[in-house]
Amino acid sequence: MYYLKNIISIVLLTYWLSGCTESYSSGEQIYKNKCAQCHLEDGTGLGKLIPPLAGSDYLATHFEDLPCIILFGLHDSILVDGQLYSEPMPPIPDISPEEMTNLINFLSKKFLQKKNYIPKDTIEKWQRNCTNSKR
Numbered sequence: 739m740y741y742l743k744n745i746i747s748i749v750l751l752t753y754w755l756s757g758c759t760e761s762y763s764s765g766e767q768i769y770k771n772k773c774a775q776c777h778l779e780d781g782t783g784l785g786k787l788i789p790p791l792a793g794s795d796y797l798a799t800h801f802e803d804l805p806c807i808i809l810f811g812l813h814d815s816i817l818v819d820g821q822l823y824s825e826p827m828p829p830i831p832d833i834s835p836e837e838m839t840n841l842i843n844f845l846s847k848k849f850l851q852k853k854n855y856i857p858k859d860t861i862e863k864w865q866r867n868c869t870n871s872k873r
Contacts, residue, residue: 761839761843761855762840762843762844762847764836764837764840764844765840765841765842765843765844765845766844766848768833768837768840768841768844769841769844769848772830772833772841773841776788776827777789777791781849786821786823787823787825788825789816789818789819789823790818791845791849792848793850794818794819794849795819796816796817796819797849797850801846802864802867803864804842804864805842805862805865805868806864806865806867806868806869808829808830808833808838808841808842809829809830809833809838809868810829810831810868811826811827811828811830812827813826835858835861838858838861838865839856839858839861842856843855
């Protein structure tokens with residue numbers, strides 16, 4: 739019986755980890771297709787025109803605003819790592835809840851080196867809190 743419980747635990751852990759890997763890969767593809775043209779593949783941005791994502795203070799301090807920023811874009815100037823950026827960011831209004839979850843988890847892991855997975859229901863809760871003041 740003890741061995742059966744261990745085997746079941748290993749199978750469940752393997753299944754869960756494969757889902758996280760798939761989510762990360764999917765988020766990476768979404769980033770490459772919809773974000774990397776401006777923020778670049780390595781997240782360093784385009785000089786003084788497009789802000790960096792990699793290790794940026796703005797990404798870290800506005801992380802829960804990401805669903806709103808992704809869905810509605812940014813129209814105001816923002817301060818990132820001491821540099822003012824005024825170029826508007828276009829919205830991605832056609833992104834599904836699953837794609838949003840995968841993209842945000844990719845951004846979290848790739849550019850902030852966070853290891854915890856953020857569930858879809860948490861991201862949907864953040865999205866419900868979108869207001870004009872966050873854009």
